[in-house]
Amino acid sequence: MKNRKQILQLQNSYNVMSSDLAEQIIRALPDDQYEVTTAFLKGKPRDGQSVSAAGRSVYFDFSSKQLKGIRRWFAIRKLLHFCRENHFDGIICHRFKPTHIMLNLAKKLDTKAFVSIAHGFGDYDRSYRQKLVDKLIDDRWRFVGVSKPVQRYLMDTTSSMNESNTVAINNAIDIDQAVSIQLSREEARLALGLPEDRFIFGTIGRLVEIKGHAVLIDALAEIITQYPKAAVAIIGWGEEEQNLTQQIKRLGLEDNVFLLGKREEAIKYVKAFDVFTLPSFTEGLPLALLEGMSGALPVIGSDIDTIKPYIQGLGQVCKVGDSKSLAQSMEYFLSMSPSAIEEEGHHLYQALCERHNIDDFRKAYRDLLEKMLS
Numbered sequence: 414m415k416n417r418k419q420i421l422q423l424q425n426s427y428n429v430m431s432s433d434l435a436e437q438i439i440r441a442l443p444d445d446q447y448e449v450t451t452a453f454l455k456g457k458p459r460d461g462q463s464v465s466a467a468g469r470s471v472y473f474d475f476s477s478k479q480l481k482g483i484r485r486w487f488a489i490r491k492l493l494h495f496c497r498e499n500h501f502d503g504i505i506c507h508r509f510k511p512t513h514i515m516l517n518l519a520k521k522l523d524t525k526a527f528v529s530i531a532h533g534f535g536d537y538d539r540s541y542r543q544k545l546v547d548k549l550i551d552d553r554w555r556f557v558g559v560s561k562p563v564q565r566y567l568m569d570t571t572s573s574m575n576e577s578n579t580v581a582i583n584n585a586i587d588i589d590q591a592v593s594i595q596l597s598r599e600e601a602r603l604a605l606g607l608p609e610d611r612f613i614f615g616t617i618g619r620l621v622e623i624k625g626h627a628v629l630i631d632a633l634a635e636i637i638t639q640y641p642k643a644a645v646a647i648i649g650w651g652e653e654e655q656n657l658t659q660q661i662k663r664l665g666l667e668d669n670v671f672l673l674g675k676r677e678e679a680i681k682y683v684k685a686f687d688v689f690t691l692p693s694f695t696e697g698l699p700l701a702l703l704e705g706m707s708g709a710l711p712v713i714g715s716d717i718d719t720i721k722p723y724i725q726g727l728g729q730v731c732k733v734g735d736s737k738s739l740a741q742s743m744e745y746f747l748s749m750s751p752s753a754i755e756e757e758g759h760h761l762y763q764a765l766c767e768r769h770n771i772d773d774f775r776k777a778y779r780d781l782l783e784k785m786l787s
Contacts, residue, residue: 417448418502418786423492423511427456427472429463430678434530434559434584434700435507439466441775442782450499454480454488454510463677471495480510493518502526503782509536516549526785530557533719534695537570547573555785559584562718580781584700585774586680588766591707594681601685605673611644614713614743615686617679617701618693620651620672625692625715627653627660631736632692632743634664640747643669645690648682650675683708687754688746692731692739696720706765711757713742723768727761 420442422435429436439449451465457472464470475488492514496504503526506512512529519527537543556579558564564581567574595601602609614633618624626647633645647657647670654672661670676682683689689705691714696702702720705712712728714720721730729742746754 417446418782419500420447420449420503420505420782421496421499421501422449422451422467422505422507423515424451424453424507425455425510427453427458429458429465430680434532435505436466437585437587437771437775438505438778440587441779444468447782450501452495454514485514489514489517493521496522496524502786503528505530508532509542512536513542513545516545519549519551519553525553526782527554528557528781528785529554530559531563531567532559533563534566537567543571546571550578553785554578555580555781557582557781560719582774582777582781583769584703585769585771586700586703586707587771588707588769591680591704594678595684595708596681598684601682605646605648605671605676605682605685607646607671607685608644611642611669612640612687612747613644613646613685614688614690614746615646615648615683616690616692617648617683617704618691618699619649620647620653620657622653623694624649625694625734626657628692628734628736628739629690630657630660630664630666630670632739633669634666635736635740636744636747637666637669640744643743643747644671645669646671646673646686648673648676648679680704680707683710686710688713688743690739690743691715691720692733693717693720694733703765703769706761709755709758709762711746711754712761713739713746715739723764724761727764728757 424435442449449467450469451467452471454473454475457474458464478484479488501524504515504524505528506515507530515527550573556567556574558567558581560583561581564579567579629645636643661667683705689710689712691702693715696719712724714724714730715733716730717733729745731742732738
């Protein structure tokens with residue numbers, strides 16, 4: 414199709430799931446008007462792994478060392494050649510590293526629109542990053558926070574991010590698609606190797622300290638004597654795996670905590686859990702929370718301002734970083750009847766449908782690009 418606008422989505426590391434924000438943006442852009450290229454700075458799929466729904470995927474496969482210090486200029490020059498060769502009308506950068514590269518290249522490109530999406534907090538805590546934005550952005554740039562609190566964070570870090578160029582577009586998931594691929598409770602537990610007789614507090618997320626997995630394990634230790642059938646299951650991988658394994662062994666919870674590793678399309682398995690649990694120290698607006706709600710699961714979440722407002726009055730809210738508070742929330746569900754638990758999960762599912770409409774999400778990104786490219 415001729416005269417389609419050329420859009421590049423630039424991401425740091427390869428990791429494709431159908432519920433990803435980047436994949437939902439692709440679905441927001443009509444094929445007869447846009448041609449989308451997805452590019453990843455690091456990593457590439459192995460046989461059988463998911464690939465992007467974009468018309469074209471590019472894997473630069475840089476090493477971590479090639480994206481740091483003076484060595485990153487090799488990657489930047491390669492991206493400059495790539496962008497000039499493809500004449501992109503718009504470039505969408507996910508998180509800081511792709512944004513950093515494009516800030517350095519923007520003035521050398523005739524691209525009409527640059528969009529930087531902040532998926533959470535912390536990207537602009539460092540003063541040199543704030544100075545970089547102040548120095549290099551121009552009228553072609555827009556910054557998106559995945560929730561109102563993330564938008565506020567961006568505008569608080571530097572005066573060059575303000576109400577004229579910074580917006581909030583709440584994360585959302587395609588609920589119908591999510592439900593269609595979810596396994597039943599029995600199928601999900603069988604696929605994950607989880608015992609049928611346990612009451613499982615489950616979560617999905619990278620094994621990093623800010624996700625609060627260690628707090629969740631400590632909370633389980635607080636209640637395990639009274640509730641020996643209680644268990645924790647975590648889908649995800651990351652740098653904290655060894656520390657968590659040692660913690661589990663130290664507390665004698667080898668039979669009650671299941672580290673399940675990385676799973677393709679983790680949303681398929683949410684119904685393996687009895688309660689979705691998100692004890693994070695910080696989040697943007699976590700897709701994992703929405704995925705848990707899509708499975709009609711009751712939810713426990715920490716009282717940070719990107720979780721609490723979305724579940725207050727519907728789920729259990731615990732003090733961030735406080736294992737005793739989290740243990741109390743776990744006991745709340747352990748003492749409930751199965752029918753009461755099912756009803757609470759149903760209320761969260763209804764709230765998800767009302768507040769996180771995927772059509773509104775897609776329209777917001779489509780409108781943003783259309784306005785910038787017009």
